[in-house]
Amino acid sequence: MQKVDESQKNLQKYLNRIEAAEKFRQGYEDLWRRCYRRWRNHKEKLIDPNTRKEVKDRSNISIPYTFVQVETILPRMVEGLFASRPYVAIKGREKMDEPNAKAHEILLDWQLGDRMDIRDIFSSGLKGLTLYGTGVAYTGWKYEEQQVIRKQMMDVVEVDENEEPIIGYDGSLQYLTDEEGEPIQELQPVKMNIVAHDDPEVKFLDLFLFFTDPHSEDIDDARYCGHIEYMTKEELQNLEKMELGHKFDWDEISNEDKLNDSKNQRMSSVGLPSASTSINSEDALYEVIHYWEDDKKVMIINRTYVAFEGENPFWHKKKPYVKDVYTEVPGEFYGMGVVEIMEDLQDELNTERNMRIDYRAFSLRRMFKVRRGSDISRSELKWRPGGIINVDNMDDVQEFKVEAGIGASFGQEDMIKQDMKDASGAHDVVMGTANTSETATTTMTKDNNASVRFKHIISSIENRLLTGIARHIIQLNQQFIDDEKILRVAGQNGDDWVTISPEEIQGEFDLVPMGTSVEPLANKEAFKQRMIELYNVIAGDAMMIQFPDKRRNLLKKVLEAFDIKDTETLLPSDEELFPPTPxxxxxxxxxxxxxxxxxxxxxxxxxxxxxxxxxxxxx
Incomplete structure (x- = not known):
């Protein structure tokens, strides 16, 4: 690592690159905020194009159909991506790597499923990908210590009555003794530092706070990229102590309180309150820019101070990001999301519904034509039960007739919604609102077509995001794990304790996503029925009777077809199936x-x- 003074010379070079990337991103930010507002179902004001004033006497509601589509697609992607464990299988690239591949697969599955709950992380990250069209995830290593209080047997320190007891760690202080002069042993609360986290971390980034080389199409071909986060002074002090190993020159750092303007603009655009500057200096936030190249890491605070500049600390020598898009745009870094695809259709749907509401309102608020010069009070023209209008001539007042029939408008709305379903692929059968009048063949055909589209999207996510994250985690494990790890993993006969050493996870591996299942709903029901029929046919076969373990395995497949995961609690174990013979x-x-x-x-x-x-x- 270079000295910090020398690093300041390169500050402007990094800032120029970061600002160029941010300027490029600004061209997308208006679109992303618009997508955010549509997903939040925010109503835009109606403006008269002639007067430029807000129109308040017209209906202005927004139909949350975009929200429905996004929230229908998201669970399908998450459920399909994490249908079964292990989520990623590890295979040895060479024959001698195969035993280590199996050990590392157990470790990786524990880290993804138990340690960090990757399913929940992806639920949040894929929502951003669906909304904005692009998702970017960071994978690093997190080491964190935490001070806790634990009870342990130790000698009681002798103290005055008015003092709080101070518990010594090493027992070197004075002890309270009994009548025989022996120290009294008691279960006492003791403050101690424990390792709260020493494992990989994965987090999806706010797309508004991620920047990349404007000429790039992916992370690997980007000359540089990075992200911004906001930290307190205490968090920065912990960072310099735990990770960087050197003190910051705080006199060189601007103490201006920084705000996440991107988040504030996004929230204020839908009428939500935004954060303001902190009153107390201790709560002030610092803008921390993480700038990465394949062979370099730079950390800049408040765009005035280079806190770190040095080689990439990760052995894989890659920028620690992976990204994927919902719909790829050839030659471009950012993709298209669901909201952008159906943006105009949502406007048309809102217009159609508002016109219908206005039409009904006009049809109920009667209008009259009154002969000029007739002596009729305007108060008499109010439509009211038992109302009377006094006229000199029957032609003095006539009602404007408004046709009440608006049935054709409903067909127009259905057509718009169908267009939105066609655009997103989330048809009625996917949303769980299939037309009961359709034949089973028609329903299955639609479900198959929708599943093909989702399978393509999920396949991209698992190969780019999930497998990319898993590969980074494997490489980080090989770098940072230097002691045995004892894991509790679920086995066929209950939880097992597995010990994995650093030597057992070394090697070169290939990764195969295993958790994906995009089986059409109709096909899945048919599959269940076929499994039941298969079991009824085969279970009574003489060979199955002779080999009960094979019949148990077949029954296990039937249970799994019904998404029953804990089959070991329902089926006999080998010991129960084959007890020792006396x-x-x-x-x-x-x-x-x-x-x-x-x-x-x-x-x-x-x-x-x-x-x-x-x-x-x-x-």
Whole structure:
């Protein structure tokens, strides 16, 4: 790492690149904020194009159909991506790597599923990808210590009555003793530091706070990229102590309180309150820019101070980001999301519904034409029960007739919604609102077509995002794990404790996503029925009766078809299926003359059966 003074010379070079990337991103930010507002179902003001004033006497509602589409697609992607564990299988690239691949697969599955709950992380990250069209995830290593209070047996420190007891760690202080002068041992609360986290971390980034080389199409071909986060002074001090290993020159750092303007603009655009500057200096936030190249890492605080400049600390020597898009735009870094695709259709749907509401309102608020010069009070023209209008001539007042029939408008709305479903692929069968009048063949065909589209999207996510994250985690494990890890993993017969050493996770591996399932709903129901029929046909076969373990495995497949995960609690284990067989000794009971049976562990009924067999053998 270069000295910090020398690093300041390169500050302007980094800032020029970062600002160029941010300027490029600004061209997308208006679109993303618009997508955000549509997903939040925010109503834009109606402005008269002639007067430029807000129109308040017209209906102005927004139909949350974009929200419905996004929230229908998102669970399908998450459920399809994480249908079963392990989420990613690891295969040895060479034959000698295969044993280590299996050990690392157990470790990776524990980290993804138990340590960090990658399913929940992806639920949040894929929502951003669906809304804005692009998702970017950061993968790094997080080490964190935490001070906690634990009880442990130790000597009680002798203190005055008015003082709080101070518990020593090493027992070197004075002790409270009993009558015989022996220290009194008690269970006492003790403050201690524990390692709260020493594992990989994965987080999806706010797209408004991520920047990349404007000429790039992906992370790998970008000359540089990075992200921004906001930290307190205390967090920065912990960072310089735990990770960087050197003190910051705080006199060189601007103490201006920084705000996440992107978040504030996004929230204020839908009428939500935005954060303001902190009153207390301790709560002030610093803007921290993480700038990465393949062989370099730079950290800049408040755009005035280079806090770190040095080689990429990760052995994989890659920028620690992966990204994917919902719909790829050839040659461009950012993709298209669901909201952008159906943006105009949402406007048309809102217009159609508002016109219908206005039409109904006009039809209920009667209008009259009154002969000029007639002596009719305007108050008499109010439509009211039992109302009377006094006229000199029957032609003095006539009502404007408004046709009440607006049935054709409903067909127009259905057509718009169908266009939106066609654009997103989330048809009625996907939303769980399939037309009951359709034939099963028609429903299955639609479900198959929708599943093909989602399979393509999920396949991209698992190969770019999930597998990319898993590969970074594997490389970080090989770098940072230097001691044995003891893991509790779910096994067929309950939880098992597995010990994995640093040597067992080394090697070169290939990754295969395993958790994906995009089976059409209709096909899945048909599959369940076929599995039941298959079991009824095969379970009574002579071979299945002869080999009960094979019949158990078949039943396990049937249970899994119904998405039952904990099959081990329902099916017998090998020990239960094949209990030890009791042995018959050659010795003879001198009283009965029968062979003496030695019961094996778990004998019971089997022992009685063997005794009965012995009786039959003897006559």
């Amino acid at each position: 042995t018959v000794n050659s010795e003879v009971d001198p009283v009965t003359g029968q062979p003496i049976v030695s019961p094996a562990a778990g004998g019971g009924a089997n022992t009685a059966a063997v005794q009965e067999q012995g009786l039959m053998m003897n006559g």
